Amino acid sequence: MAIANRVSFSADVKDALARDVPTNAAARAALRDGLARYGGRDGIFRTQRPAVARLARVLAGDSPSITKLVGMRLYRTATYALAIPAPTARMPRTQPERRMEARGAFLACGSLATPAHGYHLEFVIADEHDASRLTSILTHLGIPPKRTIRKKRPLLYYKDLDLIVAVLGQIGAYAAVLQLEDVRAMKETKNRIRRLVNTEAANLDRATSASAAQRAAIALVADRYGLRKLSPAMREIAQLRLQHPEESLSQLGRRCRPAVPKATVNGRLASILRLARRLREGAARV
Secondary structure, three states, X not given: OHHHHHHHHHHHHHHHHHOOOOOOHHHHHHHHHHHHHHHEEOOEEEEOOHHHHHHHHHHHOOXXXXXXXXXXXXXXXXXXXXXXXXXXXXXXXXXXXXXXHHHHHHHHHEEEXXXXXXXXXXXXXXXXXXXXXXXXXXXXXXXXXXXXXXXOEEEEEEOOHHHHHHHHHHHOOHHHHHHHHHHHHHHHHHHHHHHHHHHHHHHHHHHHHHHHHHHHHHHHHHHHOOHHHOOHHHHHHHHHHHHOOOOOHHHHHHHOOOOOOHXXXXXXXXXXXXXXXXXXXXXXXX
């Protein structure tokens, strides 16, 4: 299922890009060269996306026929093949040309992980020369990739979301950028909610433990000293704590007559805790 999701997201992005055919002659040539260089071999361009095959046919100019080859491996994914002119040797000189060649590279040999399964954009290149060329183009666009080798083939990749968004923006995959930003916003919101819930749970645990310690101290004072010997204010807060063990200090303060702030309640309970500690220590010495 994870593989299907991953392919689906890459396929959606590629299909959207394939429908965006540039009108500028230099941009069309750079895009055609990108497809031929990174997805062609021996003058034949191959892709698993029919929309990308149709784009290559439009850019080739003389409308070559597309051959569908049924896959024999897992999932029987079909491959579409057509003749395409060999790419030129010169490097793209302008930013628009670099963007179009980078778009062609993504359409030909790129893939994008489903956002729900992490952030990963990669280009699997046929040889070191083309990998160096694409690295140079992406670097000139301000987004240098990381490099590694997979199955003896160069691999350019990005795992940082901001860099992935930058690459997609440069090649014109704006719908994918919006989807990734939506996922980022959702994840950040979930993380904030999780932190708030965890903080609230921790505060509740601390409050519960504090209340238990306060009630234990009050019981000790009542047994060994007597609540009647306490001042009226301390006796009042001791009785309120016993009657309302789950309430916060602020809530107890509002029950006092007259009402008192949280700090005052905390001070009175702290006095009872100190008295209980002295009573314990005295009993221990005896």
